[in-house]
Amino acid sequence: SQTIHQWPATLVQPVGSPLSLECTVEGTSNPNLYWYRQAAGRGLQLLFYSVGIGQISSEVPQNLSASRPQDRQFILSSKKLLLSDSGFYLCAWKGLGQNSNQPQHFGDGTRLSIL
């Protein structure tokens, strides 16, 4: 069966520090991968998605970047964190070729707090 892992589960970082959040998927090949941010009282916001190694699409301009160095690995990064980067970050995957009526499967997220 397919599983998705995110780490760390929680992270507290000072303003201006770098960031690296990792997401890996097991049990599937060539998945579509997604990074979302969930702010308190707001719906999930799509940050990045990837349809293959090295292929990254950004949905909103921001202080963050994403990379996909391997087929089932998706990394969210920042060189200098801002207070506004605080939030709950969720990684999701969807099988390649699956039509839009198939769900995205989410990891358990990373709670990021910027001090």
Place this chain on the structure above:
Amino acid sequence: KNQVEQSPQSLIILEGKNCTLQCNYTVSPFSNLRWYKQDTGRGPVSLTIMTFSENTKSNGRYTATLDADTKQSSLHITASQLSDSASYICVVSKWTDKLIFGTGTRLQVFP
């Protein structure tokens, strides 16, 4: 503007009671509507997905309805259990596979 609005924002019910959560959307072009359950500190888990032609879909004690004409959906929970305490998120998908998320309804079930 593509929007998904959910009501109520929060809801408290007693164990064993039924409840209904509402979702209105203005997303176009519409592909499907999903309900997710999100436990505190966890990622969302898919409950149901309905396409334009589907009016109702059940998953155990969860029953979702869709009225594509009025662009409304509801999620009905029967005989609630303590484990139903969570946020329930309505998500509408466009033909482009872009997802529009509601802000969720936070449900608390008390004994």
